[in-house]
Each structure stands twice: as structure tokens, then as C-alpha cells.
Amino acid sequence: MTLVMKFGGTSVGSAEAMRQTADIIEQFKKEWGSTVVIASAMGSKPVKVTDLLLNGSKAALAGDMDEVTQLLPKLRTIHFDAIEELIPAGDKQTALKEEIDQYLTYFHNICQAISFLREISPRASDAIGGMGEQMSIRILAAYMSERGTPTEAIDATELIVTDDNFTNATPLIDETNAQTMARLKPLIEQGITPIVTGFIGATTDGITTTLGRGGSDYSAAIIGRAIEAAEVWIWTDVDGVMSTDPRIVPDAQTIPELTYLEVSELAFYGAQVLHPRTMRPVMQLGIPLRIKNTFNPDSPGTVIVKERELKAGNIRAVTGIRELSMISVEGRGMLGVHGVAARAFKSVAESEASVLLISQSSSEQSICFVVQQKNSADVVQRLETEFADEIKVRNIDCIAANENVAILTVVGSGMQGVPGVSGRFLGALGDSSISVMAIAQGSSECSISVVVAEDQVSAGIQAIHKMILEQ
Numbered sequence: 055m056t057l058v059m060k061f062g063g064t065s066v067g068s069a070e071a072m073r074q075t076a077d078i079i080e081q082f083k084k085e086w087g088s089t090v091v092i093a094s095a096m097g098s099k100p101v102k103v104t105d106l107l108l109n110g111s112k113a114a115l116a117g118d119m120d121e122v123t124q125l126l127p128k129l130r131t132i133h134f135d136a137i138e139e140l141i142p143a144g145d146k147q148t149a150l151k152e153e154i155d156q157y158l159t160y161f162h163n164i165c166q167a168i169s170f171l172r173e174i175s176p177r178a179s180d181a182i183g184g185m186g187e188q189m190s191i192r193i194l195a196a197y198m199s200e201r202g203t204p205t206e207a208i209d210a211t212e213l214i215v216t217d218d219n220f221t222n223a224t225p226l227i228d229e230t231n232a233q234t235m236a237r238l239k240p241l242i243e244q245g246i247t248p249i250v251t252g253f254i255g256a257t258t259d260g261i262t263t264t265l266g267r268g269g270s271d272y273s274a275a276i277i278g279r280a281i282e283a284a285e286v287w288i289w290t291d292v293d294g295v296m297s298t299d300p301r302i303v304p305d306a307q308t309i310p311e312l313t314y315l316e317v318s319e320l321a322f323y324g325a326q327v328l329h330p331r332t333m334r335p336v337m338q339l340g341i342p343l344r345i346k347n348t349f350n351p352d353s354p355g356t357v358i359v360k361e362r363e364l365k366a367g368n369i370r371a372v373t374g375i376r377e378l379s380m381i382s383v384e385g386r387g388m389l390g391v392h393g394v395a396a397r398a399f400k401s402v403a404e405s406e407a408s409v410l411l412i413s414q415s416s417s418e419q420s421i422c423f424v425v426q427q428k429n430s431a432d433v434v435q436r437l438e439t440e441f442a443d444e445i446k447v448r449n450i451d452c453i454a455a456n457e458n459v460a461i462l463t464v465v466g467s468g469m470q471g472v473p474g475v476s477g478r479f480l481g482a483l484g485d486s487s488i489s490v491m492a493i494a495q496g497s498s499e500c501s502i503s504v505v506v507a508e509d510q511v512s513a514g515i516q517a518i519h520k521m522i523l524e525q
């Protein structure tokens with residue numbers, strides 16, 4: 055039986071963390087027979103290698119090569135410090151350092167090209183962004199081999215075949231399954247532990263893509279599905295999925311069991327602990343997913359399953375997503391205008407913004423929806439063009455963006471069909487003087503979301519979390 059384990063940035067963020075990670079890999083390899091490891095770029099909070107690399111590319115775009123030059127020793131030190139602590143001085147250490155230096159030279163060269171052209175293509179951004187994983191897995195694999203555990207460092211460009219939607223690519227399932235099986239199975243049979251880069255894949259032409267920020271969780275699920283793993287475990291720096299973000303509410307509690315659906319909603323609405331697309335591949339084969347803490351491995355963590363016993367009316371968790379903008383299309387004459395919603399969303403689709411929440415008043419006098427702030431101006435402009443005629447004759451009075459909003463979402467399958475849950479939820483927000491600008495309930499009835507002012511979202515999360523603890 056093969057267990058797929060993914061280790062996040064902090065789990066490989068330093069030599070000490072890598073030692074802990076290696077202990078875990080060896081322990082579970084023994085217990086399960088075989089393991090496949092996926093690792094993120096090094097990320098001792100708050101400094102994440104991926105952020106440094108991408109910041110470098112942005113500095114290059116602005117023509118600031120000095121910034122890139124200053125980043126190089128920083129990146130070098132992060133990796134070299136770990137190498138020097140984990141691998142004894144000698145040929146192996148020197149070879150590994152040379153490999154890291156090659157990546158850093160490559161990073162510098164791409165940045166130079168960006169700075170020269172003053173243009174960054176999504177594929178250049180992916181080539182740079184994925185380098186953090188390429189460096190970290192080589193260190194972890196070399197260290198584990200040093201400890202006597204046979205490993206092989208593998209770039210997921212050899213396994214995960216994706217479309218060419220650079221920076222947010224989607225895997226082509228059949229090609230990925232075939233390629234992953236062909237490459238990993240012989241290693242597993244020989245008792246070798248593959249140590250694979252999270253976050254990246256490649257197009258059918260072999261060009262590196264990435265799966266979106268935080269995408270290493272998704273990589274683990276994709277590889278888990280491809281090799282029909284017994285389970286997929288995500289190792290991070292908290293004791294599992296919690297009732298809310300522990301950075302906002304320090305007494306957040308670990309949730310022992312959640313359904314795929316619940317955790318999908320939580321991830322979609324901002325719980326950073328899992329990439330929102332992680333659930334799909336494992337759901338398809340019913341592979342259980344666990345979230346565990348590298349720094350507290352004895353804690354059971356959270357297990358994510360297809361179904362669980364429900365306690366009626368229970369809200370399990372609350373989450374928030376910031377930096378959003380609520381766009382509204384309003385007008386008394388809208389009632390008579392043909393296909394307003396269809397035309398509005400066609401315009402949004404053309405802008406490539408994704409809509410996080412939609413709410414329409416029953417009299418059809420307004421439609422509002424929420425997009426990321428960065429897409430707001432473009433969406434409004436497209437809507438004004440689309441509805442220019444209606445605006446002229448005043449069937450539509452205004453197309454407006456309310457910037458600086460956030461979505462606050464409560465999740466729990468037990469809410470299904472139970473009257474009064476939304477009343478309690480809105481009441482708790484009202485008691486804290488938080489005003490709700492729009493509300494929407496997921497069709498699965500396992501989540502309710504509201505739009506609030508961004509500066510009120512933390513207070514809202516705290517108020518709802520108090521209610522969760524008291525229910």
C-alpha cells in the first residue's frame with residue numbers, strides 16, 4: 055500500500071524541519087510499505103522562497119535588477135545553511151551546492167531578460183516560481199539518502215501533464231495518470247522513495263507550468279489519484295483543519311473529521327490550510343485525505359472523508375476572504391431588460407475574473423457579485439460597455455464597485471435543512487454591529503456566505519467563532 059505525503063513550506067523550511075520531516079517519512083514508509091513524498095519550496099515563515107523568487111521577477115519587470123542581485127545571497131543562504139547542516143562537507147555537499155547555484159544563475163538570467171524587455175510572460179513567471187520546489191526536493195532527497203533511505207528527486211514536470219494555462223494550470227488526467235504510473239511504479243517496487251516537487255507540472259511540450267499559489271496540496275492529490283494511493287496526507291504547521299484561522303482566533307480548535315464537501319467550501323472561501331482544488335482528484339477515487347502537523351506528529355489531525363455522522367444545525371468552521379470587490383448592476387428598468395444576468399456574467403467571463411458569490415434581489419432591480427479587487431476596474435469597464443444602451447435610456451442607473459469588502463463564510467453539513475441557522479449566524483454578526491451587504495447560500499446547503507466591509511471581517515470571524523464554541 056502506498057501512502058502519499060505532502061510536506062508544506064515550513065516542514066522543509068530549515069535543516070531542523072527537514073530532519074523532522076525525514077523522521078516522519080521513514081516511520082510511515084516502514085508502516086505502510088511505500089511512500090511517495092511531495093514537497094513545497096522552503097518557507098520558514100514569514101520568508102517563503104516562492105515569494106522571494108516571484109518578488110524578484112516583479113522587481114526585474116520594474117527594471118530594478120539591484121533588488122534581484124540583493125535577493126541572490128538571501129536565497130543562497132537559505133538553501134546553503136540547510137545543506138551545510140544536513141550533508142557532511144565533501145563531494146556530495148559541493149555537488150548539491152553547485153546544483154542550487156545553477157538554479158540561482160538561471161533565476162538571475164531570466165530576471166535579466168525580463169528587465170531588458172520590461173515584460174514578463176506567464177510562462178517566465180512559472181519557470182521562476184517553480185524553482186523553489188526544484189531546489190528544496192534536491193536537498194531533502196540528498197539528506198534522506200545520506201541517512202540511508204533510498205530516494206530519488208523528481209521534477210513533477212515528468213509526471214503532471216497540464217494545459218497551457220500558465221500560473222494556474224489544470225492537469226490532463228489520462229496523460230498525467232499514465233506518465234506518473236510509468237515513472238513512479240518501478241521506483242516504488244524497488245523500495246525507492248520518490249521525492250517530487252509540489253506546485254509544478256508541464257505542458258505536453260514540456261514547458262513548466264504551475265498549479266496556482268499554494269498548489270502543492272493539489273499536486274499531492276493529483277499524484278495520489280494517479281497511483282491510486284491508499285491515503286493522501288498533508289503535513290503542515292498546524293494540527294489539522296481548524297474551526298477558523300488560528301492567526302485570527304488563537305483558541306481555534308482542530309476539527310477531527312470533515313467531509314470532502316465541507317473542506318472544499320472552506321478552502322474555496324479562504325482557509326489557506328488546503329488549496330481549493332485539492333479535493334477533486336481524491337474525491338473521484340474516494341481516497342481519504344488527512345491533514346497533520348509535522349511539528350506535533352502524534353496529534354491525530356483532521357481526516358477528510360466522503361460522509362460523516364452529522365449533528366443537526368452545527369456550524370463547524372468560519373472563514374474569511376479579503377481584498378475583494380462587490381460589483382452591483384442596478385436600475386428600476388432592469389425588470390424589462392432581456393437577459394441582464396447572462397450578459398453581465400458573459401462580460402465578467404471575458405475579463406477572466408472569477409466570481410466568488412452572486413446575489414440578486416427578487417424584484418430584479420439589482421444583481422451583485424463579488425470578484426477579486428485586482429479585477430474590479432476591468433469588470434466595471436466591460437459592464438459599462440456591454441450595457442451602454444441601457445445606461446443611456448436609464449433602464450440601468452448604475453454599475454458600481456464597492457471596494458474593500460470581504461466574504462465571511464460558515465461551513466457545516468449539519469446546517470442542511472435546519473431552520474434558524476442563518477438567523478443565529480446573522481444575529482451574532484448584528485450583535486457585534488457588523489452590517490451585512492449581501493448574503494448567499496451554497497446550493498449544497500453546507501455553507502452560508504455574507505459580504506461585509508473588509509475592516510470588519512476579523513471581528514466577524516471572532517464573533518462567529520465564539521458562537522461555534524458555545525453551540
Ligand code: ADP
Nearest residue numbers: 062063064290291294295296298299325326327
Ligand atoms: P503549508 O506551507 O504547510 O502548505 P500554509 O501556510 O499554506 O502551509 O497553510 C497552513 C496555514 O493555514 C496555517 O499555518 C494557518 O495559519 C492557516 N489557516 C488558515 N485557516 C485555517 C484553518 N481553518 N485551519 C487551519 N489552518 C488555517
Ligand code: ASP
Nearest residue numbers: 094104253267268269270
Ligand atoms: N510554493 C508554492 C507557493 O508558495 C506552492 C505551495 O507552497 O503549495 O505557492
Ligand code: MG
Nearest residue numbers: 062268326327
Ligand atoms: Mg499551503
